[in-house]
Amino acid sequence: MQIGLIGLGKMGGNMAERLRRGGHDVVGYDRNPDAPRDVASLQELVDKLEAPRVVWVMVPSGAPTTETIKDLSEVLSEGDLVVDGGNTRYTDDPIHAEMLGKNGIKFVDCGVSGGVWGLTEGYALMCGGDDDAVAMVKPAFDTLKPEGEYGYVHAGSVGAGHFVKMVHNGIEYGMMQAYGEGYELIKAMDFVKDPEQVFASWKEGTVIRSWLLDLLVDALKKDPGLEGIRGYAQDSGEGRWTIEAAIQKAIPLPVITAALFARFASRQEESPAMKVVAALRNEFGGHAVGKAGTEGDVPVS
Amino acid sequence: MQIGLIGLGKMGGNMAERLRRGGHDVVGYDRNPDAPRDVASLQELVDKLEAPRVVWVMVPSGAPTTETIKDLSEVLSEGDLVVDGGNTRYTDDPIHAEMLGKNGIKFVDCGVSGGVWGLTEGYALMCGGDDDAVAMVKPAFDTLKPEGEYGYVHAGSVGAGHFVKMVHNGIEYGMMQAYGEGYELIKAMDFVKDPEQVFASWKEGTVIRSWLLDLLVDALKKDPGLEGIRGYAQDSGEGRWTIEAAIQKAIPLPVITAALFARFASRQEESPAMKVVAALRNEFGGHAVGKAGTEGDVPVS
Amino acid sequence: MQIGLIGLGKMGGNMAERLRRGGHDVVGYDRNPDAPRDVASLQELVDKLEAPRVVWVMVPSGAPTTETIKDLSEVLSEGDLVVDGGNTRYTDDPIHAEMLGKNGIKFVDCGVSGGVWGLTEGYALMCGGDDDAVAMVKPAFDTLKPEGEYGYVHAGSVGAGHFVKMVHNGIEYGMMQAYGEGYELIKAMDFVKDPEQVFASWKEGTVIRSWLLDLLVDALKKDPGLEGIRGYAQDSGEGRWTIEAAIQKAIPLPVITAALFARFASRQEESPAMKVVAALRNEFGGHAVGKAGTEGDVPVS
């Protein structure tokens, strides 16, 4: 099929490539003139596509996506379709759908997973929207997804795609932190001679074997001890939104939340909360502030 | 090789079978006369094995294992070897090793993963002990482990095998809870039309694909909505020991601990802690006890 | 001073009473004709007050408060002042301030603590707004607050009052849960003969003495064992908002979040997440679903 693709960064660029390899006619656009773009403006993009047009938006979530969709709502025509394949918050999807719908333009939201491996292995796709809209872009989905039975789901109505992709990321946070905690504990025990080998052995026959474990074993092979890596992790928003959604539904998410908070804490030079704890211990116990505990006496408490 | 195997339950029985299929000469013993045992007593087991003997103990952890090892320390001879393949707490391994060592009997601890799938797919093995001791039982390990490069590690000295298997289970707790939380959140959203299909789609191309995910998809296929399953989970000790080990080393394990506590909470009819919270809310706010919140007024707080 | 008070429920009614005892001229209004109201409509309320008027809104947060403020923006005049003493989310305060400000009406947000004890002991007040606006309502604040040096703060600009009151409630969640957890653990130990007496003893000389502890001791005196109280707690929104604010600022709040999640969990008949855990344990280990663990065999894992 013919498809416009806006945003030719690491993700978008690879997806364009996979689509082309699959025989699709991709017209790529990026605001950045240095990107390998096929057209130099949104208008040119629209002109190059035959109606009904399908335009896949693959730009950073938040303002960039909203602006791009707003612009598209003005240049596209009734019957055209916009797919938002970025990491948009699911609550923004109905707003974007309405923005486009006012001009008769259809909308599909699509969460995309697969990372740098997607080009060769395929991208897991989770989309939301009406059946007819999804049908319009299905040929592209079929090419982007991994070969095999799985890796694609039409999760529900508008927003459901980004929602389940968001939850996917929340689960990912919990799993990564679980491996991290296990690694930290094993590293702390002198009688385990080679933690890297332990993790490698887990790749087969265990209950915890997974793709993430495979990646971790690769990382440990490159850098045993992870000396070259800072214990510091960003978050891209989806973990936060997962917890906000859970709070709205009064659902306890202790593991995913703990994983997010561990990331937050990893980015703090020093914890202001812990300053309070230290100050209090000093007030009631005369405990030294910022030094090791008292010795040779019953700790005061 | 020739090997004695004590404990012919679900795990031990299957392991005996896999060893026999691999060409080993297994002499099985179980306290239970109804088990398919080859000998009727420990002494008979010892008599049937040629020195230096290798006896694999596969009985419940705690007292049953300790008693079996104590009995073996009396009937085995210098140069023989005991493998403890059960879920023994790693802190008991040096005690057991010493019990045997006094009589010149070697000891290897071995954590075994793989569950009901181990018979056909192989068991992941993590062992601890001296090199020469491990070498004696290596042929059995080679048969029990999965085919392929992974699934076996000599993790370190005595106790290291059970230790890393314990951590494996701790990670397992965290991963399972992460999937559970994601499932719960998705189930709560009406706009996701088929949660089971979402999970199935994740089997390929996603960051969170794993063997546990595969099993969850199987479970959801059999029982969409998991209506037939109570939201109630036991724990077999290894999660608890993982946290105790972390506490000793002053290592924060928020995710694994949250997963364990979620299991604890699932087994409570009612939370006594929450009775305190409810009682307090009633005291300061006149909040109804055991009923829904006040309406039509500013909640008192 | 003369003050209009809208909302004569448990909180508002008591506050009106405390203001009157302090010599203020309170004109009370409630939508409910059965309430002990002085006027039967907002217009009548406005007519009875001399300009510049001060009207204290004490109705449930959310739509009721927003509607009341909208109505007031239409019937009040330039130079008048509205105080929102309810549990409004701090993010709504600027919206309400602007609603009123368009007509020249000032706004002060005020978090109020003290519960059913406020009438006699005074209410802790945390307000936000411009200095001149706060000054207009200061005489009422002085009467409502407890005697003594503390119990009142002008926390900052519009929204700051409700914000710090919200954080106050978040801290409250954490403290209550801490006492609850301690109580649960002590109850579980047979060698402690009288948990109620232990808590009573803590009222003096300990590090954890507090007003909440006093209330808990009162509750335990009335109902030792808390047999008459369900282990079930509502939440009134402020705990949730606290966590949402923290997430926005990337601040880890593990204790307050754990306290909120414990409330969520207490309201679930059964945990869907734990169904997943149970289903998975069944899949890989053949663990019985909804029954106690296997016995006499090595648990499969």
Added chain:
Amino acid sequence: MQIGLIGLGKMGGNMAERLRRGGHDVVGYDRNPDAPRDVASLQELVDKLEAPRVVWVMVPSGAPTTETIKDLSEVLSEGDLVVDGGNTRYTDDPIHAEMLGKNGIKFVDCGVSGGVWGLTEGYALMCGGDDDAVAMVKPAFDTLKPEGEYGYVHAGSVGAGHFVKMVHNGIEYGMMQAYGEGYELIKAMDFVKDPEQVFASWKEGTVIRSWLLDLLVDALKKDPGLEGIRGYAQDSGEGRWTIEAAIQKAIPLPVITAALFARFASRQEESPAMKVVAALRNEFGGHAVGKAGTEGDVPVS
């Protein structure tokens, strides 16, 4: 009464002083010859006391306490009594009681709270042991405890005193962390003009007023912003034991555990677990390691 007191450090020294002010005849001993001790050896201590003797042990928990009690078991006589007022783990109490009991010496364990304030305000005491043993030391308890109705409890049999003191400290961890989290969140909001003033205002009329809050307000008065205090807190063991006790009883303690883990994390230069998370994000997403997130592209996940 006449009482021997072993350990004249910060806690023991002040307790000796409070006992003397209360008219008791205290014979103090400390291993350290520079301490203001009355006798130079345990034997001299025993010689100076009239039978039946009461000796209060106030030395660091663990080996020092066990050794002291072992020594006392040899120099004291049948009918004498030992009180352990240190922070001994409750599980050691029965061991110590048996050590002494073999020679007919009685034992009482006593958790002591009150910190540097105990000298003037009195110490909260929680003791465990037989009624007749407790009766022997009651006059000292009556002097040490705060004036007023509360501050003393005979919690149960041997170990119960240290157990409830341990839980007291666990609750303390949770409360301190709750205040700390609230402080951190308030500090992060620019529209709150003076966090110190907010905390001070909470001293009266609020639900969260407490002695710990009073201490925090004192600390903030001395050092607004807590600039001089490192965000770093030790733990003295009782928090850990609280969680271990809960794990044994399968009781979820999410808040107390989160508070302990926050202390652990505050003492880490860098989190090895977070290195794993960072390594994984790099593997699947090409996310920069140790640098801020990607910009201008859809984050890969």
